Each structure stands twice: as C-alpha cells, then as structure tokens.
Amino acid sequence: MxxxxxxxxxxxxxxxxxxxxxxxxxxxxxxxxxxxxxxxxxxxxxxxxxxxxxxxxxxxxxxxxxxxxxxxxxxxxxxxxxxxxxxxxxxxxxxxxxxxxxxxxxxxxxxxxxxxxxxxxxxxxxxxxxxxxxxxxxxxxxxxxxxxxxxxxxxxxxxxxxxxxxxxxxxxxxxxxxxxxxxxxxxxxxxxxxxxxxxxxxxxxxxxxxxxxxxxxxxxxxxxxxxxxxxTNKPVKTMGIEEFVLDRERRVGLKKGIEIANKKKDTIFVKNLLEKTDFNDQQIADIANVTLEFIAKIRKNK
Incomplete structure (x- = not known):
C-alpha cells in the first residue's frame, strides 16, 4: 500500500x-x-x-x-x-x-x-x-x-x-x-x-x-x-458547446501533464534504484511498477 x-x-x-x-x-x-x-x-x-x-x-x-x-x-x-x-x-x-x-x-x-x-x-x-x-x-x-x-x-x-x-x-x-x-x-x-x-x-x-x-x-x-x-443528490451541471470544448481541452491537458509528471518521477526513482541498490532489472521493474523496456532505456541514457 x-x-x-x-x-x-x-x-x-x-x-x-x-x-x-x-x-x-x-x-x-x-x-x-x-x-x-x-x-x-x-x-x-x-x-x-x-x-x-x-x-x-x-x-x-x-x-x-x-x-x-x-x-x-x-x-x-x-x-x-x-x-x-x-x-x-x-x-x-x-x-x-x-x-x-x-x-x-x-x-x-x-x-x-x-x-x-x-x-x-x-x-x-x-x-x-x-x-x-x-x-x-x-x-x-x-x-x-x-x-x-x-x-x-x-x-x-x-x-x-x-x-x-x-x-x-x-x-x-x-x-x-x-x-x-x-x-x-x-x-x-x-x-x-x-x-x-x-x-x-x-x-x-x-x-x-x-x-x-x-x-x-x-x-x-x-x-x-x-x-x-x-x-448525495448532487445536481448534474449541464454545459453548452463552448463549456464542453473548454472542459474537454482542460481534461486532456491535465491528463498529459499528469502522464509527464509521473514519467519524470518514475525515471528519477528507477535511476536511484540503479545507482543505490544491487537489484536486477526485473526486481526494479516490480518495485517501480514499470516495464523492462523502460529500465533498459534509462540504462542506455545514463
């Protein structure tokens, strides 16, 4: 957890x-x-x-x-x-x-x-x-x-x-x-x-x-x-086409931002594991919840 x-x-x-x-x-x-x-x-x-x-x-x-x-x-x-x-x-x-x-x-x-x-x-x-x-x-x-x-x-x-x-x-x-x-x-x-x-x-x-x-x-x-x-009987807010488009763009941008931030954190975490531990790639992949390809890419760019 x-x-x-x-x-x-x-x-x-x-x-x-x-x-x-x-x-x-x-x-x-x-x-x-x-x-x-x-x-x-x-x-x-x-x-x-x-x-x-x-x-x-x-x-x-x-x-x-x-x-x-x-x-x-x-x-x-x-x-x-x-x-x-x-x-x-x-x-x-x-x-x-x-x-x-x-x-x-x-x-x-x-x-x-x-x-x-x-x-x-x-x-x-x-x-x-x-x-x-x-x-x-x-x-x-x-x-x-x-x-x-x-x-x-x-x-x-x-x-x-x-x-x-x-x-x-x-x-x-x-x-x-x-x-x-x-x-x-x-x-x-x-x-x-x-x-x-x-x-x-x-x-x-x-x-x-x-x-x-x-x-x-x-x-x-x-x-x-x-x-x-x-x-909770929370009223559903309706929106016009302009609000819909703006909301969709906001959610798309937020999702991309989160993906970039998560990838950056994963990269830092994996680099620390590679430098500070003796774990093999599979163990690091399991700990960081990333793919072996992701780890291989970081090793290559070190």
Missing part, C-alpha cells in the same frame, strides 16, 4: 475528539473537549528531523496537547504506521519517541500505535531491554486494524470507526477485483452518509475514503465519483 501520510495527519486533526472517544469510553469525563487541541507537528519534527533520503522510512506521527477536566495538561503521542510491512524496530522507535518527548516537556504521555499493515504476525505492544540487573519495559497502546470486526465497527456510533472501516476496505485491494472493491467502497460511502455526523466531518471522511482506498485503473475512480454524486 502506498503511503498516505497526509491523509492520516489530516483525518486525525479533523476527528481528534472522536479519536479520544473511540479509545476512551469516558473521554468526556477525562478531557476538556471545550478547550482546543494543539497539534505540535513542528515541535515533534524538531525532536525527530525528517530525512531527505528518498529511501529512508517515513512515518506518520502526531503529538497533541490536550487538557483534562482537572485543568492539567496531557501530552498525547499518536504514532500511526501506514507502511504495510513488518518493522522490527517499531517498538524501539516508540520508546525513543517517549523518552525524547518526556525529556523536552516533562509531561505525562499516553502513546498509541495504530497498525494498518496486513501482516497478522506483526503486533508490537512493548519495548523491553535488560542487562545485568537493569531492566526497562515500555508498554504502549497498540491497535491492529486487521484484527477488527467490520460488523462491530459498523455498530459504533463514532465517526472514527468509519476511518478504521476505510482501512479495512483498503486492505482488500489485491484480494478482490476492482469491481468488488468498487462495491465495497460505495457500500461504505452509503453507510457513512447514513450516520448522524456533521457535514464537516462527513466531508473529511468522504475524502479520506475516496483517496485512501485506491483502484487499479482510472475508470473506477471516475465511476466512484459519479456514483457518490448520485447518492
């Missing part, structure tokens, strides 16, 4: 109150929901500078300042792994986040790891280290999306449950056909619209569903958009 860092960061900010209620049954008794949440992305980035290396792993993480009903501050670290693969260093990284944040702020921390991968054997919940009588154990909240029950989630009256249902739907990609994935996605959209959720949150959730669950070809993307327009 491709990384969806921006999507996760956005939906967490849109639904952070629902996130708290999803994981804490008595959230409204613990947290002061009337006081604004403060998302400390810049502060977190100072503690964990991002690498400019394209091959260096990237993670989705949020640090949020939340006030309790008692008036004291709580620092909540939400660490979301969207890379669908086992990571042996994950628990250690969670521990590293904890001690660096504690060292800077000296405030209580509760940490969450939301695991969105498809590996049923990957389920880290703690980090432990012991040597000659000295022992450290760091436990954190871990939530494995793969293990959740769709029917149970559908019964939960919380918008964040729809986020988890969206990830469960995305995990079906590659296991079902585009037509089946389309039906799953439309069904989830209908269920979302039937919920008692504010328009602002529905808009955020619908965008998350639209962009997070990806089809294998453009035909189903257009088909999904049209079907959503129908079920």
């Amino acid at each position: 491709k990384r969806d860092d921006a999507l996760w960061k956005g939906i967490l900010e849109d639904l952070f109150d629902d996130f708290l209620r999803f994981f804490f049954n008595n959230a409204d008794e613990i947290f002061d929901m009337n006081r604004p949440f403060e998302f400390l992305d810049k502060e977190l980035e100072q503690l964990f500078p991002t690498s400019e290396d394209e091959f260096f792993p990237k993670y989705v993480d949020k640090l949020v300042k939340v006030f309790t009903k008692e008036g004291s501050e709580q620092w909540i670290l939400v660490h979301i792994e969207v890379q669908g693969a086992k990571d042996k260093t994950f628990a250690q990284r969670m521990y590293t986040y904890h001690y660096r944040i504690w060292d800077k702020y000296q405030k209580p921390i509760t940490a969450f790891a939301i695991l969105t991968d498809s590996n049923k054997h990957f389920y880290p919940t703690f980090f432990e280290q012991e040597l000659l009588g000295t022992k450290i154990r760091y436990d954190f909240n871990a939530y494995k999306v793969l293990f959740q029950n769709e029917k149970d989630l559908d019964q939960i009256d919380n918008p964040f449950a729809m986020v988890i249902l969206t990830v469960l739907t995305a995990l079906q990609k590659g296991k079902v056909s585009n037509e089946e994935l389309f039906n799953l996605k439309i069904n989830l959209a209908k269920r979302l619209l039937s919920k008692n959720i504010t328009k602002e949150k529905i808009r955020g959730l619908m965008n998350f569903l639209k962009l997070y669950v990806r089809f294998g070809n453009d035909e189903f993307i257009s088909k999904f958009d049209k079907e959503v327009d129908v079920i």
Whole structure:
C-alpha cells in the first residue's frame, strides 16, 4: 500500500475528539473537549528531523496537547504506521519517541500505535531491554486494524470507526477485483452518509475514503465519483458547446501533464534504484511498477 501520510495527519486533526472517544469510553469525563487541541507537528519534527533520503522510512506521527477536566495538561503521542510491512524496530522507535518527548516537556504521555499493515504476525505492544540487573519495559497502546470486526465497527456510533472501516476496505485491494472493491467502497460511502455526523466531518471522511482506498485503473475512480454524486443528490451541471470544448481541452491537458509528471518521477526513482541498490532489472521493474523496456532505456541514457 502506498503511503498516505497526509491523509492520516489530516483525518486525525479533523476527528481528534472522536479519536479520544473511540479509545476512551469516558473521554468526556477525562478531557476538556471545550478547550482546543494543539497539534505540535513542528515541535515533534524538531525532536525527530525528517530525512531527505528518498529511501529512508517515513512515518506518520502526531503529538497533541490536550487538557483534562482537572485543568492539567496531557501530552498525547499518536504514532500511526501506514507502511504495510513488518518493522522490527517499531517498538524501539516508540520508546525513543517517549523518552525524547518526556525529556523536552516533562509531561505525562499516553502513546498509541495504530497498525494498518496486513501482516497478522506483526503486533508490537512493548519495548523491553535488560542487562545485568537493569531492566526497562515500555508498554504502549497498540491497535491492529486487521484484527477488527467490520460488523462491530459498523455498530459504533463514532465517526472514527468509519476511518478504521476505510482501512479495512483498503486492505482488500489485491484480494478482490476492482469491481468488488468498487462495491465495497460505495457500500461504505452509503453507510457513512447514513450516520448522524456533521457535514464537516462527513466531508473529511468522504475524502479520506475516496483517496485512501485506491483502484487499479482510472475508470473506477471516475465511476466512484459519479456514483457518490448520485447518492448525495448532487445536481448534474449541464454545459453548452463552448463549456464542453473548454472542459474537454482542460481534461486532456491535465491528463498529459499528469502522464509527464509521473514519467519524470518514475525515471528519477528507477535511476536511484540503479545507482543505490544491487537489484536486477526485473526486481526494479516490480518495485517501480514499470516495464523492462523502460529500465533498459534509462540504462542506455545514463
């Protein structure tokens, strides 16, 4: 699954109150929901500078300042792994986040790891280290999306449950056909619209569903958009011949621009793989999702 860092960061900010209620049954008794949440992305980035290396792993993480009903501050670290693969260093990284944040702020921390991968054997919940009588154990909240029950989630009256249902739907990609994935996605959209959720949150959730669950070809993307327009009773805009011609030219130009941009990105990516790895042409073709002819052309022009 491709990384969806921006999507996760956005939906967490849109639904952070629902996130708290999803994981804490008595959230409204613990947290002061009337006081604004403060998302400390810049502060977190100072503690964990991002690498400019394209091959260096990237993670989705949020640090949020939340006030309790008692008036004291709580620092909540939400660490979301969207890379669908086992990571042996994950628990250690969670521990590293904890001690660096504690060292800077000296405030209580509760940490969450939301695991969105498809590996049923990957389920880290703690980090432990012991040597000659000295022992450290760091436990954190871990939530494995793969293990959740769709029917149970559908019964939960919380918008964040729809986020988890969206990830469960995305995990079906590659296991079902585009037509089946389309039906799953439309069904989830209908269920979302039937919920008692504010328009602002529905808009955020619908965008998350639209962009997070990806089809294998453009035909189903257009088909999904049209079907959503129908079920949301969005009026169909008619256009005259002038508008039609301009719209067609705009779409043709946009498509060509996207094709050129994608080809340029593929070229850079393949060049990096050729220069920085020992992968053979077939392995690179599989990773970059390009043809062997494309790779041969780049080798020739190096």
